[in-house]
Amino acid sequence: MSFDVRLRINDKVATIELTGELDASTAREFHDTVGQAAGAGAVELVIRAERLGYLSSAGLRSLVFARQKMGDEVRIAIVGASEPVARTIRLAGFDHSIDLVDA
Amino acid sequence: MSTQDIRERIDAFPTHRIGPYRVRAGRPFPYGATPVPGGVNFSVYSDGADTMSLVLFERGATQPSAELEFPPEFRTGSVYAMTVFGLDAENLEYGFRADGPFDPERGDRFDAGKVLSDPYARLISGRAVWGREPDWDNVYHYRAQVLNDDFDWGGDRPLRIPAEDLVIYETHVRGFTRHPSSKVSAPGTYAGMREKIPYLQELGVNCLELLPVFEFDELDNPRTDPVTGERLYNYWGYNTVSFFAPKAGYAATGPFGMQADEFKSLVKELHKAGIEVILDVVFNHTAEGNEQGPTISFRGLDNATYYMLTPRGEYYNFSGTGNTVNCNHPVVRDFVLSCLRHWVAEYHIDGFRFDLAAILDRAPDGTPLPNPPLLEQLAHDPILRHTKLIAEAWDAAGLYQVGNFPNYGRWSEWNGKYRDTVRRFVKGEPGLVGELATRMAGSPDLYQGRTSSASVNFITAHDGFSLADLVSYNDKHNEANGENNNDGANDNNSWNCGEEGPSASSHIRRLRVRQMKNLLTILLTSQGIPMILAGDEVGRTQLGNNNTYCQDNELSWFDWGLVEAHAELLRFVTLLIAFRHAHPVLRSSDHPTGTDRVGSGYPDVSWHGVRAWAPDWADHGRVLAMMRCGRHAKGGSVDDDHVYVAVNAHWEAHDLELPALPHGQRWHLFADTGAAVHPPGAEPELQHPGRYHLGPHSAVVLVGRAAHQTSA
Numbered sequence: 001m002s003f004d005v006r007l008r009i010n011d012k013v014a015t016i017e018l019t020g021e022l023d024a025s026t027a028r029e030f031h032d033t034v035g036q037a038a039g040a041g042a043v044e045l046v047i048r049a050e051r052l053g054y055l056s057s058a059g060l061r062s063l064v065f066a067r068q069k070m071g072d073e074v075r076i077a078i079v080g081a082s083e084p085v086a087r088t089i090r091l092a093g094f095d096h097s098i099d100l101v102d103a
Numbered sequence: 104m105s106t107q108d109i110r111e112r113i114d115a116f117p118t119h120r121i122g123p124y125r126v127r128a129g130r131p132f133p134y135g136a137t138p139v140p141g142g143v144n145f146s147v148y149s150d151g152a153d154t155m156s157l158v159l160f161e162r163g164a165t166q167p168s169a170e171l172e173f174p175p176e177f178r179t180g181s182v183y184a185m186t187v188f189g190l191d192a193e194n195l196e197y198g199f200r201a202d203g204p205f206d207p208e209r210g211d212r213f214d215a216g217k218v219l220s221d222p223y224a225r226l227i228s229g230r231a232v233w234g235r236e237p238d239w240d241n242v243y244h245y246r247a248q249v250l251n252d253d254f255d256w257g258g259d260r261p262l263r264i265p266a267e268d269l270v271i272y273e274t275h276v277r278g279f280t281r282h283p284s285s286k287v288s289a290p291g292t293y294a295g296m297r298e299k300i301p302y303l304q305e306l307g308v309n310c311l312e313l314l315p316v317f318e319f320d321e322l323d324n325p326r327t328d329p330v331t332g333e334r335l336y337n338y339w340g341y342n343t344v345s346f347f348a349p350k351a352g353y354a355a356t357g358p359f360g361m362q363a364d365e366f367k368s369l370v371k372e373l374h375k376a377g378i379e380v381i382l383d384v385v386f387n388h389t390a391e392g393n394e395q396g397p398t399i400s401f402r403g404l405d406n407a408t409y410y411m412l413t414p415r416g417e418y419y420n421f422s423g424t425g426n427t428v429n430c431n432h433p434v435v436r437d438f439v440l441s442c443l444r445h446w447v448a449e450y451h452i453d454g455f456r457f458d459l460a461a462i463l464d465r466a467p468d469g470t471p472l473p474n475p476p477l478l479e480q481l482a483h484d485p486i487l488r489h490t491k492l493i494a495e496a497w498d499a500a501g502l503y504q505v506g507n508f509p510n511y512g513r514w515s516e517w518n519g520k521y522r523d524t525v526r527r528f529v530k531g532e533p534g535l536v537g538e539l540a541t542r543m544a545g546s547p548d549l550y551q552g553r554t555s556s557a558s559v560n561f562i563t564a565h566d567g568f569s570l571a572d573l574v575s576y577n578d579k580h581n582e583a584n585g586e587n588n589n590d591g592a593n594d595n596n597s598w599n600c601g602e603e604g605p606s607a608s609s610h611i612r613r614l615r616v617r618q619m620k621n622l623l624t625i626l627l628t629s630q631g632i633p634m635i636l637a638g639d640e641v642g643r644t645q646l647g648n649n650n651t652y653c654q655d656n657e658l659s660w661f662d663w664g665l666v667e668a669h670a671e672l673l674r675f676v677t678l679l680i681a682f683r684h685a686h687p688v689l690r691s692s693d694h695p696t697g698t699d700r701v702g703s704g705y706p707d708v709s710w711h712g713v714r715a716w717a718p719d720w721a722d723h724g725r726v727l728a729m730m731r732c733g734r735h736a737k738g739g740s741v742d743d744d745h746v747y748v749a750v751n752a753h754w755e756a757h758d759l760e761l762p763a764l765p766h767g768q769r770w771h772l773f774a775d776t777g778a779a780v781h782p783p784g785a786e787p788e789l790q791h792p793g794r795y796h797l798g799p800h801s802a803v804v805l806v807g808r809a810a811h812q813t814s815a
Contacts, residue, residue: 027193064251064254064255064364068253087288088359088361090288090294092361092365092368093367093369093371094364094368096368096372097255
């Protein structure tokens, strides 16, 4: 599945929809999108991950990047992550800075 | 004020080209691989190499994708440094190839056929899943990777709990939750341990001491179980491969290269729970072994610098494992210091316990130094300033320094004499009343002029019998280790209470539980820092094996079923720890003097026997009682109750005469190891104010304070 990232901003809530695999080769595109969301002054970032098939270590690092790029005041939620993806996020301890939300 | 985009900096541009790679002369410091704008800076030391190359792999590839020889102008002194631009750090594994003389008599063992792991690697791949057989034909096993420093620590920092207030709990990352009964989501990992923090909080310990977590190879043990034929492991991990990298096989996310994050999350959550983290570190030797061992890193980079060598170039073996790290060589000192700073600054580690630390004060020729520069440096280092430093103050070649380890007012010691005295007294050996008193008072004979937290008191540790085995076995039973029961210590000072191993006798079983409680009662009412071995609070057995370094199975793992099966013992230990926390008089940092320094009418510590104020120091004595006057707590700065602890190691009961308390105060029963234990603060008053009937092989703890409503 090819990677696709889409950004919508409504009322200062940024929604990034991910499709495909987030890994080293696609992380840059995701980072740029997070940068756009931060630049637009979003107060909340929702990452829709229902169609995210795979998250590599580079992909996980991207979530750290998102947290640091957006700043501590911005809530970040990952919605609809598959169980393997959610489990990896939890085990690495990232669920303390990023909310995991069922779809 | 405007800020400058870092990508615009002039030093972020290459000056040279090696093949398709754009490079420039790197920065010699820090050593290792460091992300810099646009690239990665690599720096490595070798005094004797003729040439040095950086070897690059794509992640997981068996063959290198490139080798970049350091141009001569990239070498400063004996340090090779190069910045390589445009690397995909996420998918990169790197090593070094050093070419130079192979002349063992002169100490040189260069081998250009080997790809060498970076001694400063902060992340290692290649052993990401515990126990999984690697491709042994791979040219590069312990593969250095670049680590990003992007962990979100929030407001975390080391806790700085006063040393005298610590209750240390020694455990093993894998063993703590590997047993299926742990019911954690990722058994045997940092993440699994994180899920057990509530248990630790309930138990009341405030410091976790972890057996080695630096990257090691659990598969480097060639032995097999002689009965089952199953592989034996290097389970404990005292054989470091890479000193700056957390063990990937202890991380559920190791296959993702996320072990650093997972471990940091554990530390952060432990800190939130008020629990410090001390790492057991092994700087006395490395996994490269002797002349027959593998060349992993140090041997191939600069054998003569990193190892202590005989005049003929052979390895000194003060560690008992084949080689000895040359800790007081200036380059190696720098290595050890950088490593510890790394763990404190990057991982917020609260302290270190140094395995076979006596080796750290040996000169390059093995002679013990009176003023070893490494130890002095660690004691005064600005980054380590508030870090706990604990020495295992002996080595495998007979240097025994308990009480005289060079300490610079900073170092604590595992007090092996405490362990031996308490074990021998409680099993009933004569002639130990006086020495037990000294040990309970913080061993002032050993640590005069130092605080009482110089003494880390312990009865059991990973090395030796577990507490349950200490009272169930006279002899070690190490057959499963594959060395005909020749390994492990023989002088265990243990007593099986009448039958070797598991017993159907209810008398023996009750006696064993009482003996465990007696030992723990002494431990947790002694001055100094108490250390508990994980599982002892629930009576964990190793079936008499006192050296389970190789046993990755139920012999070593914490069986969480014991939490229910031995709930009564667990409750006793939990309340005992709570009692210690509740009574600062047990945790003064100054040694007691036996005099009244605050005008309370009582000495800070007083000793008693069957009769009050009349301790029986004679050889046949087997009863000792200690009273601590609460007015002296923490040097008289806080007010506490009187605490009276009596231990009867005799096989007969004794009627103890209790010392009189100040007017209006009464003795209350906190715990009798043969009867009841009560929550601190809710102890019932004794029916008879001046006497206590203490059963055989029992201990009692009383607390003296204003009269209470209920009575025992």
